[in-house]
Amino acid sequence: MNRGPAMWATVIALALINVGLATSIVAAMGTANFAPMWVGLALLGIGLAAAVLAFNLWRQYLLDLRQQ
Secondary structure, eight states, X not given: XXXXXXXXXXXHHHHHHHHHHHHHHHHHTTOTTSOOHHXXXXXXXXXXXHHHXXXXXXXXXXXXXXXX
């Protein structure tokens, strides 16, 4: 296994968490012209799920690297 999928999962997770937090903060301030609060929280949840996936991919990559 190479580290490409783990890197992409990490990039996607960080991007989704960042956009989700930003959207939630803007919605909490009362200027929800961009998106409602539930969209920000949904993006944040999907980002956290992607972070768990990235963690598992990195763990698998390191285990495979150790076995070589």
